[in-house]
Amino acid sequence: MEISEYNKPSFLDGVKACVPTILGYLGIGFAMGVVGKGIGLSVFQIFLMSLIVYAGSAQFIICGMLAIQAPISSIIVTVFFINLRHFLMSLSVAPYFQKETLLENIGIGSLLTDESYGVLTTYTRQNRPISVPWMNGLNLLAYAVWVVSTVLGGIFGRFISSPESLGLDFALVAMFLGLFLFQMEAELKRGVKKTITVLVSVCFSLYVLMIWTTPEFAVIGATLIGATIGVLMNDE
Incomplete structure (x- = not known):
């Protein structure tokens, strides 16, 4: 803008x-x-x-x-x-x-x-x-x-x-x-479905990554996963 x-x-x-x-x-x-x-x-x-x-x-x-x-x-x-x-x-x-x-x-x-x-x-x-x-x-x-x-x-x-x-x-x-x-x-x-999908994906990936890696890397990984899903949903 x-x-x-x-x-x-x-x-x-x-x-x-x-x-x-x-x-x-x-x-x-x-x-x-x-x-x-x-x-x-x-x-x-x-x-x-x-x-x-x-x-x-x-x-x-x-x-x-x-x-x-x-x-x-x-x-x-x-x-x-x-x-x-x-x-x-x-x-x-x-x-x-x-x-x-x-x-x-x-x-x-x-x-x-x-x-x-x-x-x-x-x-x-x-x-x-x-x-x-x-x-x-x-x-x-x-x-x-x-x-x-x-x-x-x-x-x-x-x-x-x-x-x-x-x-x-x-x-x-x-x-x-x-x-x-x-x-x-x-x-x-902007969109309830997209927002909920991204939030759920971030929370789930953060939970899984916290088991296998450090909290710092888990936060970064979950952020990247959520951002990727949000971008893909924008392209739909």
């Missing part, structure tokens, strides 16, 4: 689109800071980890592996496979920005997360306009909130012995459920 320069969403529009993810980031980011402080990391080390790694699940894994004094090489390999799904997400996002410069695409891909990807796909499913400034607003606010929330967790973490008692461990799950429901609403309007 061609969008005129006048109608292109702005950076501020992207910031506003990020608001639903902020509460999830605050909760899980704060919990991440608490965990990091608990294994002996300084606030500055927590800050650097969030600034450079910027991956919630990977950062929790890093903290767990540091706690058991795992080799650095093992940590690097583990984090690589955990974040391999971002390759698939970037591939699916690339067509929307194929007319943009390489530098702009690198900027978008570098800060793309599960949450910003969820917001982006929700907008595209609803045929709402997107742009590079909009995507930058979405990504940069999420990035800033994540870094700040983990630092706050590191600073105040010593006062909270059990983050799950405040429901912080469920914040990210609740946010994903909200994004999922928005996407499901748009998909069901």
Whole structure:
């Protein structure tokens, strides 16, 4: 869908689109800071980890592996496979920005997360306009909130012995459920049969693959299977 320069969403529009993810980031980011402080990391080390790694699940894994004094090489390999799904997400996002410069695409891909990807796909499913400034607003606010929330967790973490008692461990799950429901609403309007078929195929393949391989590869494999089935059904 061609969008005129006048109608292109702005950076501020992207910031506003990020608001639903902020509460999830605050909760899980704060919990991440608490965990990091608990294994002996300084606030500055927590800050650097969030600034450079910027991956919630990977950062929790890093903290767990540091706690058991795992080799650095093992940590690097583990984090690589955990974040391999971002390759698939970037591939699916690339067509929307194929007319943009390489530098702009690198900027978008570098800060793309599960949450910003969820917001982006929700907008595209609803045929709402997107742009590079909009995507930058979405990504940069999420990035800033994540870094700040983990630092706050590191600073105040010593006062909270059990983050799950405040429901912080469920914040990210609740946010994903909200994004999922928005996407499901748009998909069901397009075709109930296709949506259900893809969901069932993903769930079944994920269950089977989890038996034979690691969770990271199972997620990637199930995603590829679901995407392939969706493409084939579009061609029918």
